[in-house]
Amino acid sequence: MAWLQRPVRAVLLDISGVLKNCVDGKDVAIDGSVDAVNRLKASGVPVRFCTNETTTTRSKLVRRLQALGFNMKEEEVFPPAPTVCLILKERALRPHLLVHQDAMEDFAHIDQSSPNCVVLGDAQHDLTYENMNKAFQTLLALEKPVLFSMGQGKFYKEDNALVLDVGAYKAALEYACDLKAEVVGKPSESFFLSVVKDMGASPEDTVMVGDDIENDVGGAQKCGMRGVLVRTGKYRPSDENHPKVKPDGIVDNLAQAVDILLKQ
């Protein structure tokens, strides 16, 4: 296993498509993944959950995962919204939010009057023409338009279908407004490194396991981590011949990744 030529001292796990899938509108744990997280944690390796999930708040996400049997605490889970809120405060920015209704609560403490930036998330069915126009008009009215995109994924799997992710709508606003969004979440290097730092680890010692060949695997590799692709979630066979990203390892699922890791 190429990805075990160096010791693994810390592990980052993607959530959607690695721990669980969404089937018929409900979260379902992927076979063996609850046990895999338990075994990994029991081994003493630090583990963090690094997700671009923006369709709900962090606390609701964690409660849903706990209900599926996953052993995790809120402070081990890193979605983009809390980081966006930190940045907004640091830079005294007031957002117009184009985010999922169920995620609004994470921004409740942020001043949203007279917006001077836009925050875009995976608002799903709220990504209407009307709402996209509101975000667009907010940006166009600003002298220095600032767009934050919580992730830049192309698509993900939901109810056995691939559906558009926030990256597509980021591309739409970037094109219409002639700007480049600031991505918060994977594959942003500062985002990845802040999570690695939280484990007290170094990127060279860390492995990221995910189902997104570009943002999980490629993103981790760009930060000096190893990136392992799972054949679950939105994985497609063509990912194994991706023109730009070559995973350090490819496994059937998280359970197999942990089997291999614990044998090291």
Add this chain to the structure above:
Amino acid sequence: MAWLQRPVRAVLLDISGVLKNCVDGKDVAIDGSVDAVNRLKASGVPVRFCTNETTTTRSKLVRRLQALGFNMKEEEVFPPAPTVCLILKERALRPHLLVHQDAMEDFAHIDQSSPNCVVLGDAQHDLTYENMNKAFQTLLALEKPVLFSMGQGKFYKEDNALVLDVGAYKAALEYACDLKAEVVGKPSESFFLSVVKDMGASPEDTVMVGDDIENDVGGAQKCGMRGVLVRTGKYRPSDENHPKVKPDGIVDNLAQAVDILLKQ
């Protein structure tokens, strides 16, 4: 006037923002434009109307403009849909349509079973997350995905607001599917040249008048025509300092462009 240093022997006119604006959901002729078209035609210069309008059929568009007093025939008006239909037939392609309900009729004679391509237009309020997903999934299921975009405008003016144009949604699908759309309509060179040919003119002798600095003015210039910008429609003062496109002329409106032209 730089754009009159060579004689003008043919004129292409954009429609939306040059002949008329949309105000409170209704078309309103821009001051002096009905008379300007009459004067231009009376002078004997060939005139064609070159539009990326895809929110209605060609025949309904022409009837609406005639009702506003414009002197034009259907065969003088060139929107993207009829050209798309020709291409679909030539290449035996069956489209999934993500186009405006009011424009469907232009595609009624086209086989739409088992789609093997997607045609994207300015579907406005039908550019929902659900409909974007259907287009995306159609493309992703194809071995060789083909996306036609009827224009690639960034935005246009409607009811005194700037709203997203089809180009933003083209960018979204291109990003998510890792492909490049084929643009039919302005600023496609083959599209412009087919209209110039219809007038029996050459690009060097032709002037294009439009309110879109990139697609009308820049697009025409790339084909060897002169491009004149009007200060009506979606025009913004910053267009006069566009980083890439320098118009051959800038006029307050179509009436002024025709005044200048007829003095040549």
